[in-house]
Amino acid sequence: MAKNFSIKHQPGFTAVAATCFVVLYLPIIVLVLYAFNAANSTSEWGGLSLKWFRSAWQNTEVIDATLRSFQIGAIAAILASIFATMAALATTRTAPYRGLTFQYAAINQPLMVPEIVTGVALLIFFSRIKIFTGYSGLGYLIAAHTAFCIPFAYLPIRARLENMDLTLERAAADLYATPWKTFRRITLPLLWPGILAGLMLAFVISLDDVVITEFVKSGGQDTLPTYMLGQIRRGITPEINAISTAFLLLSVAIVTLFFFISRKRD
Amino acid sequence: MATAEEVAKAAERRDIRGRWLLSAPALLVILLAATGPLLIVLVYSFLTPGPYGDVKWQFSLDAWTSVFLERDIFDDTLSIAAAHVTIFWRSIKLAIITTIATLALGFPTAYFMATRSEKTRDLWLFLITIPFWTNLLIRTFAVLQIIRNEGIINTILLKLGLITAPIQILYTDTAILLGMAYVYLPLMVLPIYASMEKLDFRLVEAGYDLYATRFQVLRRIIFPLVRPGVIAGSILVFIPALGAYVTPIVLGGGKNLMLSNLIELQFGQGRNWPLGSALSISVMIIVMVALLAYVRNAGSSGVRHG
């Protein structure tokens, strides 16, 4: 330690982080392995096989549900992080003003209710609208997902904003940059890691949702989680492992692509 | 002519109006698709249960009394609703332990990520989220594969001869805890990382120059600086953990209810929507009080900027 003193070092932290990553990936590795399992059950090992990928591929119901999950998650996460960024800018770095606490509480409200409650409330409320307007598309699910994703996106963005250095923004303003320009050129880049974290969280949270979706969905709007929920009673097939693995690989591919594109730009 | 004070006031008003406009979209979506409909739940908590679910439009306080008190089914005596208290307490206890566990694991991990070179940080961020691109149910089932009696842990321990019979982890509170900690870990790591990522290490250096130990630097300099992230992370883990629905069913074997399961029971097989509504509002109140106390406490001693 003495010969190579790093101010960033904290004893044991790297070990904990390493454990953390191993623990995070262990179940995922198991999942991927079982996707290639030849046995009919999810609990025994019957050698390598692609049969679950084949059978998942032919199961249009599960493919549709997966794509729908991804679609709702992506739209809701993007909307939620845009709205959350705006809200975070509005509620931080200011002297307390009337309504600030209200805004803070309102934005975090979706967090405080068990899913089932929001689910039932939305069922009653949206049904009226569905009957009244005759529209029963994906809009309801997207609205519901956006709403409960906002606090998840908001908190990391706000945390980031809260202890962001104001000097640069002031300097820009002193140099007669318009507020928009200051935001684009200074605030946004500084805020970016927070937004990215918020976006990721929102997407993950949307993918996870079962109960609210179950109550809000209309005909032909099963997502992967509600599809699985329906299967629990009758036994879940390893098809699900295959579908998740494919989904995972696809996501990793997209993320990697984005990662390299954004790297090139810098 | 406007005095300087009036000008300043007008500017402040303009600023506040701008701020309201900025948060308007978020508030609107939440009002329409989350908070607003909850008023229905509030109203329902004061109605009479319909015979087959839903409600009858007849005012009643029964739901609220039965949140706290129960009339014995057989001898008609009133007593504290012991079953509800037990379930509330179990949920709160498990949620607190989960929060502490994820903090203990997540803080060093976020620190590790934030101290990587700037170029690779985004990569680490992606690495930590990738396991979570599979949905909660699937992840929970993956955890099940690992801790069950025929799972990896038991198989390895058996092969090594450390145990002679598999340890029953599945269907215990430990299983629920493991599952929740696993599932909610990124909700802790990401906010801490977000506020740690731009940590000014010159402050840390100054600390060492003043002969602070590593632990002192961590406690007195780093921790206060990333407090907002820790607060955000704790909230994001505690509340969903309190409302966990899937984990107790899949890993806990559904033998012991948690809050969400209890509420779900009332809206489902129990067909007592008013009681379900009253229980939900009670949960909301508990969470709100806890949240306010926590934010106030943690916030007041934190370092504020701007």
Add this chain to the structure above:
Amino acid sequence: MNWKTMATAMGLALLASTSLARADGALNIYNWGNYTSPDVIKKFEAKYNVKVTITDYDSNDTALAKVRQGGTGFDIAVPSQTFVPIWIKEGLVLETDPGKMENFKNVAPEWANPDFDPGRKYSVPWAWGTVGIVVNTDVYKGPANTWGIIFNTPDELKGKVNVVPEMNDVMFAATKYVGAQQCASDKETLKKVRDLLVAAKPNWIAMEYNTIEKMGAGDFKATSDWNGSALRQRLANPAIHYNYPKEGFGLWSDNVMVLKEAKNVENAKLFQNFIMDPENAAGLSAFHRYANGIAGSDKYMPADMKDAPEVIIPADVKEHGELQKLCSPEVQEIYTKIWTELQK
């Protein structure tokens, strides 16, 4: 391309993809998950040139709640016999009069005029089955034709028994075990039921639905279960046996009904008639693994179901079977209280 432009483009594409056009000839089925044979659906689609969409539910209560609120866009739902009268009473379903449909002649006599839908004015049989006890005979060799396996668990099975958490099924079993009639409302019986359950629970390892996999892997050595599930378990492991409790076991049946708010009523009626065809009914059974209530479907049934003791109730135990009813709201309320106390 700038990656932000790319992100915007992707976002727009995603938004655009939400407004998919619906085919003209359509049928929207709302059914239990993993319950609808894709092959039979394909056949129906080809025969009538109709695009079928299937959406899943996981409990009678969820399905009822959603359909009651309305606006869901479903044409058909498949509630269980206990719920059929509620759907009818609440005016949620259309009187399609399946009793007069062409294929109705195929319906087995015992399902042609059930109590829950006298004269079959609304519903068509989809599947029926029983609730009983599944035991792994490698572990327990004693007599298992009793609810005592879960309520008075033998030593070999202690800590290895699962109970499927279907409240009404468990209450039915417990009521029968204490020697009362189903839905008995007298306090004495209910108290016995509660005491029985509370005393029995420490011997249970879990209360969950996922029995096929857990019995297969050996996490459970016995469980209460539905017969079709038991059949699949035996086919995976011949040591697993299904037993009909002598104290009395429940019969259930799921039924296809057309919703009042259906937009594709004609297609829905065609579907009701279609599944009463023996060959199609057998196709459904081959997938969901339960009997279907259509006479003459036997000859199209898969070989492993034709004389499966899980599907065909043996003559000597038939008398113990009884169609499960929905209990009164008062009894239901006490059941919920007992259930909460049991799971606290």
